[in-house]
Amino acid sequence: MAASVPAKRSTQLGDALFAGMVRAAGIFVLLLLGGIIVVLFIGGLPAFRQFGAGFLISDDWDPVQEVYGAAVPVFGTLITAVLALLMAVPLAFGIAFYLTELAPQWFRRPVGTAIELLAAVPSIIYGMWGFFVIVPIMAEYVQPFIIDNLGDLPLIGDFFQGPPFGTGLFTAAMILAVMIIPFIAATMRDVFLTVPAVFKESAYGLGCTTWEVMRSVVIPYTRVSVVGGIMLGLGRALGETMAVTFVIGNTNRIATTIFGPGNTIASIVALEFPESQSGSLKLSALLALGFILFVISFIVLAISRMLLKPGAKA
C-alpha cells in the first residue's frame, strides 16, 4: 500500500506532464496562425495609414513616386482563380465520376494515384512547364483560334480580343486549373464514395442509367461536400505563386481582355520583394497585400471546412 501511493503520484505527474505538453503544442499552433495575421497586419500598417481605404481601390504601383494600390493584384488574383475554377470543376467532376462509377475496378487505383501525383508536382515545375511548353502553344494555336472565332461576337467579343502573346491572365488560369484539378477531384471522389450503395442500387433497380444515378442520387446526397471541395480548390488557386509568376505577364494594369497580362497578389510579392528595402513603404505595401491575401484565403478556407465537416452533408 505504502509503495503504491508514490507510484500513483508519479503516474499522475507523468500524465499531467504529457497532457500539458501536447496541449501546449496545440496552443502553439493557434498562436502561429494568430502570429501570421498580426505580423502581416503590423507590417502593412504604414501602407494602410498612408493610403487609407484608397489602397484597396487604387490601381497605382509606382515605386518612384512611392504610390501603391492593391486594385490590380486583387483583381488579378480573383479573376485568375475564378477562371481556373470554371475550367477545373467540370474536369474534376468527370475524373471523380470516372474513378467512382465508370472505371474497371483494377484500373481505379493506378489512375487515382496518377491524378494524385499531379498534385505532388512542385509549383515551380508547373511554372517552367507553363512557360516553355504551354505559352508557345497558346500563342501559336489556342489564342489566335479563340480571337478569330469569339472576338467578333457582340457584347462578349471584346473580352476575347488582343494580341496573342501566349502569357497573360487566361494562361495563368489554365495552369492554375491543372494544379487544382487533383485537389477537387480527390475530394469529390472521396465524398462520392460515402453515398450508401443501397441508395444507388435502388435507383439502378428502377432502371436509371449511370448518369441518372449520378445526377439524381449521388450529387444531391453529396452537394454540400462537393461545394466544400471546390472552395478548397479555390483557396489553393488564390495563393499560388511560382507557377503564376512565370506565365501571367507581370504588368500592373487591369486587363480588358482575358488574354491581357496582369499580376496577382502572390506574383507581385514574389517579384517586387527582392527590390524592396527593409523598412520601406514598398515593403509595407507588399506586407499589406499579403494581409489582404490572407484574409481572402482565410474566408474561403473557413467556408470550405464548414461545408466539408462530417455531418454537414445533404
Next chain:
Amino acid sequence: MSSTSVPGAAKNIAASVGLGKRRYRTNTIVKVLCVAATALALVFLASILFTLLIRGFAGLSLTVFTTSTLPPGSHGGLLNAIIGSLIQTTIGTLVGTPIGLMVGTYLSEYALGSKLGDAVRFVSDVLLSAPSILIGLFVYAVAVAPFGGFTGIAGCIALAVIVIPIVVRTTEDMLRLIPVALREAAMALGAPKWKMIVLVCYPAAKQGIVTGVLLAVARVAGETAPLLFTSLGNLNWSTNLTKPMASLPVTIYQYAGSAFEDWVQLAWVGALLITFGVLAINIIARFVLRDGK
C-alpha cells in the same frame, strides 16, 4: 376495356422507346466526356514528365553533382543547391514533425468535444492550405528582418511551419483508427494514459504517421516561395546556417528566368531531379501505408 387501352399503350411504348434512346444517348455522351476528362489530366501529367525527361536528361552529367553553381559559361553544377535543399528539408522536417505529432496527439486523445480542440483543428486545417508565400513573409518579418539578414535557419523555420499541419492531419486521422479495445487493454493493465499513447498507440499508428512525414518531406522539398524571403539562395558553396543558403527550387527559379543558355539547361536538370525525387517519395509513402494495412 382492353380494346380501348391497347392503342394508348402502344403509343406509350413508342414514346418510351424514344425516351429510352435519348436517355441512353445522354448517358453515353456523359461517359465519354468523363473518360476524356480523365485522359486529359493524364496527358498533362505525361506532358510534364516527358518535358522534364527530354530537357533535363540533355544536361545531366556528373559535374551537376560535383560542382557548385558558377557564372554562366563556366560549366557549373548544382551541388550547393542540392546540399542546401537537403539541409533545409531535413532540419525543417526534424523541427516540424515532433510539434505536429504532439498537436495530432492532443487533437485525437485529449481534445474530444473541447472548444480549444475544435479551434486548434480548424487553425491547423487553415494552415494546411494557406498560401506558402505568406508563411515566407511571416518568417521574414520575425526571423530575418530583426536579425538583419537572410539565413538558412529562417528557411528551415519556414519549412517547419509548412510541415506541422501536414503531420497533424495524418497523426490525428491515424490515432483515431486505433481500436478502443487496444486502448482499454493497456489501461486495464494499469498503464497511465501517456504510456498507453506512447507505447501502444504510436506503434500501432506507425505506418500512417511515417506516411504523413514522407508526404510532408515531399511537399517542402519543392517549396520555392517561402525560401525566397528567408534563405534567399546563395550562388556560392555554403553550409553555414547563419548565412543565406542555396536550395534547388530557388536556384531553378533564378536560372529558368535567366538569359543564359547553360543556366536554363541547369534549371531543367534541377527540375528533373526535384520532380522525380518528390514523386518517388510520394510513391514510397503510398507503399508504406499499403503494407501497413
